[in-house]
Amino acid sequence: xxxxxxxxxxxxxxxxxxxxxxxxxxxxxxxxxxxxxxxxxxxxxxxxxxxxxxxxxxxxxxxxxxxxxxxxxxxxxxxxxxxxxxxxxxxxxxxxxxxxxxxxxxxxxxxxxxxxxxxxxxxxxxxxxxxxxxxxxxxxxxxxxxxxxxxxxxxxxxxxxxxxxxxxxxxxxxxxxxxxxxxxxxxxxxxxxxxxxxxxxxxxxxxxxxxxxxxxxxxxxxxxxxxxxxxxxxxxxxxxxxxxxxxxxxxxxxxxxxxxxxxxxxxxxxxxxxxxxxxxxxxxxxxxxxxxxxxxxxxxxxxxxxxxxxxxxxxxxxxxxxxxxxxxxxxxxxxxxxx
Amino acid sequence: xxxxxxxxxxxxxxxxxxxxxxxxxxxxxxxxxxxxxxxxxxxxxxxxxxxxxxxxxxxxxxxxxxxxxxxxxxxxxxxxxxxxxxxxxxxxxxxxxxxxxxxxxxxxxxxxxxxxxxxxxxxxxxxxxxxxxxxxxxxxxxxxxxxxxxxxxxxxxxxxxxxxxxxxxxxxxxxxxxxxxxxxxxxxxxxxxxxxxxxxxxxxxxxxxxxxxxxxxxxxxxxxxxxxxxxxxxxxxxxxxxxxxxxxxxxxxxxxxxxxxxxxxxxxxxxxxxxxxxxxxxxxxxxxxxxxxxxxxxxxxxxxxxxxxxxxxxxxxxxxxxxxxxxxxxxxxxxxxxxxxxxxxxxxxxxxxxxxxxxxxxxxxxxxxxxxxxxxxxxxxxxxxxxxxxxxxxxxxxxxxxxxxxxxxxxxxxxxxxxxxxxxxxxxxxxxxxxxxxxxxxxxxxxxxxxxxxxxxxxxxxxxxxxxxxxxxxxxxxxxxxxxxxxxxxxxxxxxxxxxxxxxxxxxxxxxxxxxxxxxxxxxxxxxxxxxxxxxxxxxx
Numbered sequence: 001x002x003x004x005x006x007x008x009x010x011x012x013x014x015x016x017x018x019x020x021x022x023x024x025x026x027x028x029x030x031x032x033x034x035x036x037x038x039x040x041x042x043x044x045x046x047x048x049x050x051x052x053x054x055x056x057x058x059x060x061x062x063x064x065x066x067x068x069x070x071x072x073x074x075x076x077x078x079x080x081x082x083x084x085x086x087x088x089x090x091x092x093x094x095x096x097x098x099x100x101x102x103x104x105x106x107x108x109x110x111x112x113x114x115x116x117x118x119x120x121x122x123x124x125x126x127x128x129x130x131x132x133x134x135x136x137x138x139x140x141x142x143x144x145x146x147x148x149x150x151x152x153x154x155x156x157x158x159x160x161x162x163x164x165x166x167x168x169x170x171x172x173x174x175x176x177x178x179x180x181x182x183x184x185x186x187x188x189x190x191x192x193x194x195x196x197x198x199x200x201x202x203x204x205x206x207x208x209x210x211x212x213x214x215x216x217x218x219x220x221x222x223x224x225x226x227x228x229x230x231x232x233x234x235x236x237x238x239x240x241x242x243x244x245x246x247x248x249x250x251x252x253x254x255x256x257x258x259x260x261x262x263x264x265x266x267x268x269x270x271x272x273x274x275x276x277x278x279x280x281x282x283x284x285x286x287x288x289x290x291x292x293x294x295x296x297x298x299x300x301x302x303x304x305x306x307x308x309x310x311x312x313x314x315x316x317x318x319x320x321x322x323x324x325x326x327x328x329x330x331x332x333x334x335x336x337x338x339x
Numbered sequence: 340x341x342x343x344x345x346x347x348x349x350x351x352x353x354x355x356x357x358x359x360x361x362x363x364x365x366x367x368x369x370x371x372x373x374x375x376x377x378x379x380x381x382x383x384x385x386x387x388x389x390x391x392x393x394x395x396x397x398x399x400x401x402x403x404x405x406x407x408x409x410x411x412x413x414x415x416x417x418x419x420x421x422x423x424x425x426x427x428x429x430x431x432x433x434x435x436x437x438x439x440x441x442x443x444x445x446x447x448x449x450x451x452x453x454x455x456x457x458x459x460x461x462x463x464x465x466x467x468x469x470x471x472x473x474x475x476x477x478x479x480x481x482x483x484x485x486x487x488x489x490x491x492x493x494x495x496x497x498x499x500x501x502x503x504x505x506x507x508x509x510x511x512x513x514x515x516x517x518x519x520x521x522x523x524x525x526x527x528x529x530x531x532x533x534x535x536x537x538x539x540x541x542x543x544x545x546x547x548x549x550x551x552x553x554x555x556x557x558x559x560x561x562x563x564x565x566x567x568x569x570x571x572x573x574x575x576x577x578x579x580x581x582x583x584x585x586x587x588x589x590x591x592x593x594x595x596x597x598x599x600x601x602x603x604x605x606x607x608x609x610x611x612x613x614x615x616x617x618x619x620x621x622x623x624x625x626x627x628x629x630x631x632x633x634x635x636x637x638x639x640x641x642x643x644x645x646x647x648x649x650x651x652x653x654x655x656x657x658x659x660x661x662x663x664x665x666x667x668x669x670x671x672x673x674x675x676x677x678x679x680x681x682x683x684x685x686x687x688x689x690x691x692x693x694x695x696x697x698x699x700x701x702x703x704x705x706x707x708x709x710x711x712x713x714x715x716x717x718x719x720x721x722x723x724x725x726x727x728x729x730x731x732x733x734x735x736x737x738x739x740x741x742x743x744x745x746x747x748x749x750x751x752x753x754x755x756x757x758x759x760x761x762x763x764x765x766x767x768x769x770x771x772x773x774x775x776x777x778x779x780x781x782x783x784x785x786x787x788x789x790x791x792x793x794x795x796x797x798x799x800x801x802x803x804x805x806x807x808x809x810x811x812x813x814x815x816x817x818x819x820x821x822x823x824x825x826x827x828x829x830x831x832x833x834x835x836x837x838x839x840x841x842x843x844x845x846x847x848x849x850x851x852x853x854x855x856x857x858x859x860x861x862x863x864x865x866x867x868x869x870x871x872x873x874x875x876x877x878x879x880x
Binding site: 014015016017018019020026027029030032036038039040041042043044046047048049051052055082085086087088089217243249250251252253254255258284 | 346348349350351352353354355356357358361393394780781782783819828829830831832834835836837838839840841844846847854856857859860861862863865866867869
C-alpha cells in the first residue's frame with residue numbers, strides 16, 4: 001500500500017501537480033475541473049487549514065465516486081464559516097443538523113439511500129475534533145459498531161476554535177487555550193488526558209481507519225480514494241492547523257502541519273479491519289521545538305521563563321509515536337538518496 | 340421575493356462575499372534571475388533551455404541555447420561552468436550537471452543536423468571580424484543573425500583559434516569543433532584564412548567596412564629568462580600545443596617538466612604524457628589552493644599520472660637536470676624564495692606562464708587605448724568611437740572560451756547599435772533568485788549523474804576524448820534536477836494550496852492568475868511555492 005515516490009520529476013512526489021507527471025500521478029487538486037466542493041467567499045480565517053482539508057477530502061471523494069456524494073456536517077467552524085444564511089459555499093449536496101448527531105444523521109442518509117436503491121450515492125460525514133471526539137463521540141462509536149456505510153472525516157484542529165479556542169479532548173498537552181491557561185506549575189492543557197480517536201476507531205475493527213495532514217496532499221487523496229473503494233464504517237482523521245487557535249502565521253498552515261508529521265507528534269498511518277497496514281515515514285526528522293516554536297499556544301514553554309522539562313515531555317511523546325508506528329525507516333531514507 | 344419569516348434575503352452562493360477585501364497584502368507572481376543564468380559568461384538562458392529539455396523537447400531546448408551561444412557541443416566540453424558553481428542545488432545535494440546537458444544537446448544537434456536560425460534581413464552593413472576563435476566566431480554568428488555582412492579573417496590555415504590550436508583533442512574532438520564552426524560559416528560568411536592583419540585602419544579602409552570586431556586572442560607564450568644550457572630543450576606551451584594540433588609534435592623526450600599552474604600548464608603536461616613522456620611534472624610556485632587551473636582539470640591530470648611540485652620555481656636548466664628552488668607563502672599569500680634547492684631530471688622544459696597579445700595591428704588606430712597589453716573596452720565591447728570593437732583574450736577579462744563567446748555576442752549587439760545609429764540600451768535584469776527563497780521540501784532527492792570517464796590507462800596514450808557524454812535517459816534525469824529557481828514551472832502548488840480557491844489555473848504554458856476578489860492574502864502560496872516565484876506586496880489602501 002505504501003506509495004512509491006516518483007523521482008526525477010523535479011517535484012513529482014511532493015508538489016500538487018506537475019506538467020511532467022503522468023495523469024495517474026497527478027492530484028485531483030491539480031485539475032482545473034476539480035469540484036471545488038467548498039467555494040470561494042467562505043468566511044474561514046486567512047490560511048484556514050480546515051477549509052483546505054475539507055476541499056482536499058471532498059474533491060477527492062467526488063472524483064472517486066463520479067460526483068455521487070452526500071455530505072453531512074456537524075456543527076463547528078466548517079459549518080459556521082461555510083453557511084451563514086443566506087449564503088452557502090457548498091457545491092455538493094450538504095446537510096447540517098446538530099453538533100453531536102452527524103454520525104447518526106449520516107447513518108440515516110445511508111439507510112434512506114439504501115431503501116431508495118441508490119447504491120451509487122455515497123455518504124461522507126464530517127466534523128471538527130469537538131464534534132468527533134467529544135460531542136459526537138457516542139453516536140460515532142455506534143456508527144462504527146453498526147458498520148454503517150459512511151466515511152466519517154474528522155478535521156482535527158485540536159480545539160473549539162469558532163467559539164473562542166476552548167479545549168477539546170483532542171487538545172495536546174501544554175497547549176494554551178481559553179480554558180487551559182498558561183499559568184501555574186503545569187501551564188496549559190494537562191498531560192495524560194485526551195482521546196486518541198484513530199486508535200479508538202481501530203479498536204472497533206472497522207474496515208478502514210487512516211490519518212493524514214494537509215501537508216501531504218498525495219497521501220490524503222490516496223486515502224480518501226481507498227476509503228471510497230471500501231464499504232462499511234470508515235474513519236479518516238486529518239490534521240488541519242488553525243492559525244487563530246494555534247497562534248501561527250497564516251502562511252504557515254501547511255508548514256506547521258508538515259512539522260507535526262516530521263517531528264513524530266502526529267503519526268500518519270492507515271489500518272484495515274483493526275490492523276495497521278502502512279505508515280508514512282518521516283522524511284526529514286525535526287525536534288519538536290521546531291514545531292512548537294511556530295505556535296503562540298506553546299509560547300509559555302520558551303522565552304523568559306522557558307520550560308525545557310515540558311518540551312522534553314512533548315519530545316518523549318513524539319519519540320513514543322516514532323517507536324510505536326515505526327515512523328523512522330532507515331531503508332526508505334537510503335532508497336531516496338540512491339534511487 | 341417570497342422569503343421565510345424574519346428573512347429578507349434569498350439563498351445564494353458565498354461568491355457574493357468578496358473576501359478579497361480582508362487582504363492587507365497581495366501575492367503577485369514574479370520572475371527572478373536564476374543564479375546559473377546570472378553566472379553564465381556567454382549570457383545563456385540556461386534555465387530556459389533546461390525547461391524544454393525536461394520535457395524531452397530537445398530541439399526547442401537547443402534553439403533557446405543557440406539563441407545566445409552557437410557552439411553548445413564545444414562549450415559542453417571546454418566550459419568551466421560557473422553556472423554549476425552558482426547553482427542553488429549545491430545546497431540541496433549537488434549542482435545540476437548543466438554542462439553535461441549542454442553537451443548532450445550540442446551533440447544531438449550535430450547528429451540530427453539541426454541548423455542555426457536563418458540570417459537576418461540584409462542591412463547592407465559590412466563588418467570585419469579579425470580572429471576566428473570563440474569570440475570572433477560568436478560575433479560572426481550574431482552579426483549574421485542581425486543581418487550584417489561579415490568578413491572573417493584569421494592568420495591560421497583553419498578556423499577555431501585557441502579552440503583548435505590551444506585546447507587538446509582529448510578535451511575537444513576536432514570533428515565536433517569542425518561541425519559547429521561549419522554551421523556558422525554556412526550562414527553565409529566570407530572567410531579569409533592565412534591572412535595576417537598588420538594595420539587595422541588600412542584593412543578597414545580597403546574593405547570599406549562599417550565596423551570592426553577585433554578578436555585576435557593572446558597567442559604569445561610568455562617567456563622568462565631561465566639560464567639553460569645549449570642542449571636544453573625549452574619550448575613555450577602555446578607553441579607546443581599548436582604544433583601538436585598541427586600533427587607536428589616536437590620531440591620532448593621522456594621526462595618533461597612544465598612550468599606554470601594554469602589550465603594551459605595542465606593541458607601541456609597531459610599532452611606530453613600522451614606523446615610518450617614517462618614523467619610529466621608540473622612545477623608551480625604557489626600551492627594547490629592558489630592555483631589557476633580548474634579543479635576538474637587537476638583531478639584528471641593527476642589521474643593520468645601527471646605529478647606536481649608545489650611551491651617551487653625553476654632556477655636553471657642544465658643538460659638533463661632542472662634545478663628547483665623551494666618557495667614558501669608569506670602572510671599575504673605571496674611566494675617567497677627559501678634559498679633551498681633541489682634537482683629534477685628532465686629532457687625538456689615547457690613554459691606555461693601565461694600569454695601575451697600581439698596588438699601591433701592597432702598601432703595606427705588613433706582612438707583605441709591599449710593598457711597592460713589589453714584593449715580597453717566599454718560594456719558594449721566598443722574600443723574606439725570610430726567603430727572598433729574588441730573581445731576575447733585581447734580585452735581585460737577572464738581568459739576562457741565561454742567569456743569570449745559572451746564578448747562576441749555583446750560585441751555584435753554593440754556593433755549593431757553602432758552601425759544602425761541607435762543608442763545602446765542596458766537590459767533590465769530581474770532580482771536574483773537566491774536559495775533562501777526556495778522551498779526545498781518539494782524537490783525529490785536526486786544526486787547528479789556522472790559522466791563516464793575514459794579508463795585512465797587508455798587515455799595516457801591516445802588523444803581520445805576523456806569525458807564521455809550522457810545518454811538520453813541520463814540527460815533527461817539531469818535536466819529534471821533543475822530547481823527552476825525564481826521562475827514558475829507550473830507545479831500547481833499555488834493552485835492546490837489556496838484555502839479560498841483564489842488561484843486560477845490558466846492551462847499548460849500559461850501559468851496562473853490570482854482572483855483578488857477572493858484572495859484573503861494568507862500567503863500560503865508564497866510559502867509553499869517551491870521556486871520562489873511569488874511574493875507578497877503591501878496592499879494599497
